[in-house]
Amino acid sequence: MTATRPGGEPSIRRYLEHPRGGPTVLRIVLGTQLRRLRERSNITREAAGDAIRGSHAKISRLELGRTGFKERDVSDLLTLYGVTDEAERADFLALARQASTPGWWNRYSDVLPSWFETHIGLEEAASVIRTYEVQFIPGLLQTEEYARAVVRLGHPRSPVPEVERRVQLRMERQKLLRAEGAPRLWAVMDEASLRRPLGGPAMMRAQFEKLLEAARLPNVTLQVAPFEIGGLAAAGGPITILRFQEPDLPDIVYLEQLTSALYLDKPDDVDNYLAVLDRLSAEACTPRQTEEFLQGLIDAGRG
CATH class of the missing domain: 1.10.260.40 (lambda repressor-like DNA-binding domains)
Structure with a gap:
C-alpha cells in the first residue's frame, strides 16, 4: 500500500x-x-x-x-x-x-492524573519541545533529589511510597532525551528557578552539574533568563510547546496548573505563545553564556 x-x-x-x-x-x-x-x-x-x-x-x-x-x-x-x-x-x-494499548506510563496510573498522562504521550511523540520555567528546573532535567523535593512541595500530605512513585515516573520520562530519535529540547529557565534553594547547597550543586551536562547534549539547548532583563511576557507561569513531525498533529501549547492543565492547538493561540518564547529566547543568555552562568553557580557553591 x-x-x-x-x-x-x-x-x-x-x-x-x-x-x-x-x-x-x-x-x-x-x-x-x-x-x-x-x-x-x-x-x-x-x-x-x-x-x-x-x-x-x-x-x-x-x-x-x-x-x-x-x-x-x-x-x-x-x-x-x-x-x-x-x-x-x-x-x-x-x-x-x-x-488502545497502554503506554509505559500506565504502570504509574496510581499517581498519574489523566490530564498529565496526555502530556507524557505527546512528549513521547514530539520532535521539538520548547519550554519556559519560572519556579523550578524543567522536569526532564531534574536530579532525583531535586525532583523529590519538588514533589514533596506539591504533595505535602502524600506518604513516602507515593512520593517515590512520582519521582520514579519523572526519572523514567527523562530517558526520552537519550533515546534513539530523541526530540530536541529547548528550555529557557528564569533565573529565579536557579536561585530558589531546595534541599541545601549540595543538592543544588548536583542539579547545576546535571544541567551543565545536559546543555552539552546535541539535542538540548538551555538558556537562562536573568533578572537583569526585567519583566517577562510569560511571567504568568510556565509554558511548553510541543511540535511534531506527523502531518496529522498540530503544534500544541501545554499550560500546567495546580490540579489541571490546558492544551491549546488553535493556530492563533499557538502563534501567540511561539512569539512569547521567541522573545524570551532572544532576550535570555545565549547557550554559551548559560553554561558560564551555571558554572559560576557551581563554583560559588564550592566556596
Whole structure:
C-alpha cells in the first residue's frame, strides 16, 4: 500500500509501520482521520453518534483523540462513511487496536492524573519541545533529589511510597532525551528557578552539574533568563510547546496548573505563545553564556 491515499493525504499505514508516542498520539491520528472521512461524507456528528449508539459529544471526543476506540465503533463508522476497501478498513482497525494499548506510563496510573498522562504521550511523540520555567528546573532535567523535593512541595500530605512513585515516573520520562530519535529540547529557565534553594547547597550543586551536562547534549539547548532583563511576557507561569513531525498533529501549547492543565492547538493561540518564547529566547543568555552562568553557580557553591 502506498504512503498516501489518492487524495494526497497521508495513509494511516505509516503510523502502523512507524509508531511513535504510544496510544495518545495514535488516538489523535485515528480521530483526525475519522473526522476527515465524516466531513467528506457530509455526515453530522449527531448522525455519526447514532450509528455507534452514542451521542455527538462522544463523536467529538473520539475525533479529538480524548478517549479510546472500540473496534466495533470504528467499523460502524467506516461503513457509514463509505469505506469499503478491506485493506483500508483493516488498517483503521489495526490502528484502533494499537491506540488502545497502554503506554509505559500506565504502570504509574496510581499517581498519574489523566490530564498529565496526555502530556507524557505527546512528549513521547514530539520532535521539538520548547519550554519556559519560572519556579523550578524543567522536569526532564531534574536530579532525583531535586525532583523529590519538588514533589514533596506539591504533595505535602502524600506518604513516602507515593512520593517515590512520582519521582520514579519523572526519572523514567527523562530517558526520552537519550533515546534513539530523541526530540530536541529547548528550555529557557528564569533565573529565579536557579536561585530558589531546595534541599541545601549540595543538592543544588548536583542539579547545576546535571544541567551543565545536559546543555552539552546535541539535542538540548538551555538558556537562562536573568533578572537583569526585567519583566517577562510569560511571567504568568510556565509554558511548553510541543511540535511534531506527523502531518496529522498540530503544534500544541501545554499550560500546567495546580490540579489541571490546558492544551491549546488553535493556530492563533499557538502563534501567540511561539512569539512569547521567541522573545524570551532572544532576550535570555545565549547557550554559551548559560553554561558560564551555571558554572559560576557551581563554583560559588564550592566556596
